[in-house]
Amino acid sequence: MPDKPKIAFYWCASCGGCEESIVDLAEDILEVAQAVDIVFWPVAMDFKRKDVEAMPDGSILATMVNGSIRTSEQEEMAYLLRRKSQILIAYGSCAHTGGVPSLANQFSREQILRYVYEDAPTVVNEQRVRPQPRHQHNGTAVSLPEFRGLVRSLDQVVEVDYYLPGCPPTPKLLKQAVLTLLSGNLPPKGTVLAPDTALCDQCPRKETKPTDLKINEFKRPHWTQIDPNTCFLAQGIICMGPATRSGCEAQCISGNMPCTGCFGPTSRVRDQGAKILSSLASSVNAREPEDIEKILDGIVDPVGTFYRYSLAKSLLRAKVTR
Amino acid sequence: MEDKPVATDKLSTSRDWEPLIVAFFCNWCTYTAADLAGVSRMGYDPNVRVIRVMCSGRVDPQFVLDAFAHGADGVLIGGCHPGDCHYVEGNYKALRRYLLLKRLLRELGIEEGRLRLEWIAASEGEKVSKTINEMVEQVRALGPLRLTRKFKEWDAELAALEAEAQSEEVAAHA
């Protein structure tokens, strides 16, 4: 009997939610496990890096890497898994577009280390000790990965074949992706494995989205009584739906929360944040600069709102004067 | 990477650097005015690269960010005066996008003076040359932005490891 195709999962700078979404396949995971051999999955199985190193190059059919890339160790693993895999898939927002961790690209390495190891109110560190990449302890050399100056998406480090978007991707999309891989009928390289339309298309509230939207005031969701049947934008609540790829089946909307953009942009948009900025600004219902500014004051954190999951992959990539 | 460190230092002095401004001009007004400035021999600084668009409302904020990402030190948008836009609302949209984009740029470390929006009618050739010259001076005072070079510097930390990985690969296949 020929060997079953080999699949691997790995995580980098991520929260663990993507791993959870794999487990969320529930009984379907058995079906997947029957069709493939999982040869590496640190969260769930006891294989080590040296096991991967010992595999012949290209011997893994597909590896799904979640998380963005912040440390030298994550880079090494990305190179290694790239070499060992025929297909490398960026799994989830962080690997796809940088994710929430890439909001840290607003700060320098020094600012981050100082805050985390010295200034944070819960930290007691009188000697201001910071982790060192290399250290001698009782005559033994110990080492830690380098903390890089920037958070990157997976494709900013190695070549990526496909993307599974979402924070996290839905089990349904994962299952579809695995079936596609096994079918051998592969989409063109670089494809995002989700529909290429905006979320508004899948949204149960789309009928209530005015064609000539006029925004008089931006309201924050936690300070607003939200009507569960009306388009968020029509209620003055920022919804990333117009600038976000569909595929999640409007999960947040169904929970009466606006979309925050985790599926990334469609293929026609290069910069998700600039896209929503453009669409929101055009709808602001004012003509005089002072009146416009007054309405824009309601957007308290433009970078964190427009680039919640995509700062690393934005055109500017980071605060340029960190 | 192709620059030696010495050259980098030298280039960052103002004498070797000239501001590069990308200008998006509306076909119906500012672009015509720039033409007029040209034929009337009103000079303006050669630091500007003009891109003609059909309306200031066509300037997607992505164009502005892309210009910066490709090495522009400043971006200028020229449109018809309020009330004069051929597509009625285009210039108001441009104004709102510009004001929000400025807020975003500020948080991403790009100074106010690097993005400017002006209403310039087809007859205002002089205003074109004045605006361009003013903006070039302002950006010159701010100094270079040169993101293309910054991106390379940011990614230098990756290059070392990649080279190492490749040499290992070569060794493994030898």
Ligand code: SF4
């Ligand atoms: S803007 Fe949001 S709430 Fe409105 S239709 Fe689009 S996804 Fe739905």
Ligand code: SF4
């Ligand atoms: S509604 Fe938006 S934020 Fe929520 S899961 Fe879907 S794409 Fe992600």
Ligand code: FES
């Ligand atoms: S036509 Fe000139 S700004 Fe719209």
